[in-house]
Amino acid sequence: MSVVKISASEVNKLRKQTGAGMMDCKKALKEAEGDFEKAIEILRKKGQKVAAKRADRQATEGVAVAKVSNDGTKGITLVLSCETDFVAKNEDFVAFANSIADLALANMPAKVEDLLGLSLNGLTVADNLIDQVGKIGEKIEVSQYEKLEGALVVPYIHAGNKIGVLVGLNQEGNDEIIGAGKDVAMQVAAMKPIAVDEDSIDEATKQKEMEIGREQARAEGRPEQILDRIAEGKLKKFYQENTLVHQKFVKDNSQTVKSYLNSVSKGLKVENFKRLAIG
Numbered sequence: 001m002s003v004v005k006i007s008a009s010e011v012n013k014l015r016k017q018t019g020a021g022m023m024d025c026k027k028a029l030k031e032a033e034g035d036f037e038k039a040i041e042i043l044r045k046k047g048q049k050v051a052a053k054r055a056d057r058q059a060t061e062g063v064a065v066a067k068v069s070n071d072g073t074k075g076i077t078l079v080l081s082c083e084t085d086f087v088a089k090n091e092d093f094v095a096f097a098n099s100i101a102d103l104a105l106a107n108m109p110a111k112v113e114d115l116l117g118l119s120l121n122g123l124t125v126a127d128n129l130i131d132q133v134g135k136i137g138e139k140i141e142v143s144q145y146e147k148l149e150g151a152l153v154v155p156y157i158h159a160g161n162k163i164g165v166l167v168g169l170n171q172e173g174n175d176e177i178i179g180a181g182k183d184v185a186m187q188v189a190a191m192k193p194i195a196v197d198e199d200s201i202d203e204a205t206k207q208k209e210m211e212i213g214r215e216q217a218r219a220e221g222r223p224e225q226i227l228d229r230i231a232e233g234k235l236k237k238f239y240q241e242n243t244l245v246h247q248k249f250v251k252d253n254s255q256t257v258k259s260y261l262n263s264v265s266k267g268l269k270v271e272n273f274k275r276l277a278i279g
Contacts, residue, residue: 004034014039017055024127054083054139060279061088062143064164065101066155072173075153076104077164078115079144079276087138088278094161096132100125100142112145146274154181158189162278165189168271169261180264186250187257188275193244196270201243209238244270 006029014025014036024043032038059081068075080097087093099120109115116126123131125142132140150168157164165185171177187193195201213231222230240246245258252260261268 004030006030006034010034010036014043054133054137057083057139059083059139059141059143061085062278063088063094063097063161064157064276064278065097065161066157066164066166067098067101067105068153068155068166069105072152072154072178074105074108074147074149075155075166076101076108076145076147077155077166077274077276078104078142078146079164079278080140081143081278082136082140083138087136088161093132093136096128100128104145104147108147108149109145110147112142115142115145144276146276148272148274150271152177152181154178154185156182156185156189158186163189164274164276166274168273170269170271171265171267177265177268180261180268183249183251184244184257184261184270185273187247188244188273190250191244191247192275193247193273194242195244196272197243197245198239201239206235209235244273 006026010029011022011025014029015022017040025039028039028042029036031042061084062079062081064077064079066075066077078097078101080093080100082088082093100115103118103120103125104115107115107118109118116124116129118125120128129140129142146166148166148168151171152169152173154167154169154173155165156167165188167181167185167188169177169181169184173181194205198206210228210231213234214227216234217227217230218224245256245261247257249255249257249260255263257270261270
């Protein structure tokens with residue numbers, strides 16, 4: 001009796017079509033003696049039929065979770081996506097999202113792919129997701145994931161689990177500093193800054209904004225010799241509107257986020273932040 005050889009490309013093709021795990025696909029192809037369609041049927045019998053059907057669907061609803069360690073020095077935020085708001089509000093779905101978040105916090109994986117390979121309830125997270133697809137009947141995936149470490153990391157969940165934020169501060173937390181971190185996290189959720197400060201913005205973005213400023217001034221008929229100066233002024237305004245520390249503090253527009261933090265504790269600064277949103 002001849003043994004059918006299964007190539008890696010065949011396994012990968014089956015995996016892409018069904019969303020099943022690599023080893024499951026390999027076993028199914030061996031059991032089906034290389035028959036691709038039969039292998040798909042074998043996987044479907046394992047509860048993966050729905051996953052194959054939903055692979056191309058848009059998962060634009062879901063739950064955002066943000067969690068930090070007990071000592072407040074590290075945190076994670078992730079989005080577990082699904083197709084409908086009805087599922088997103090389901091208690092079991094929210095609990096499943098939190099179980100993945102707890103696992104992520106305990107292990108601090110570098111990226112989503114690493115998180116999917118971790119073990120949860122005896123299966124990988126990836127296989128747990130497939131099981132959930134089979135049970136719920138919608139596409140479900142960990143669509144976003146970020147981690148953050150620092151002297152103090154403060155979490156915030158906004159708008160009914162639609163936005164997850166982490167803010168990293170440079171000082172260890174007492175109640176007042178933790179409260180300030182929460183205020184800044186709310187600022188991040190509401191105002192969507194693109195960076196902590198101007199030094200955190202990449203050079204390509206700065207040059208793009210400078211060119212936009214020049215073109216706007218040129219269209220207004222301003223002399224060529226002052227275009228750069230005008231563009232620099234517009235770039236400064238761009239920083240004020242789009243970088244966290246230079247934004248006006250939402251709870252008190254008379255001061256910036258930077259000055260607010262310094263008023264809470266001298267030298268208190270935002271080191272980094274992460275913001276994830278549904279959709």
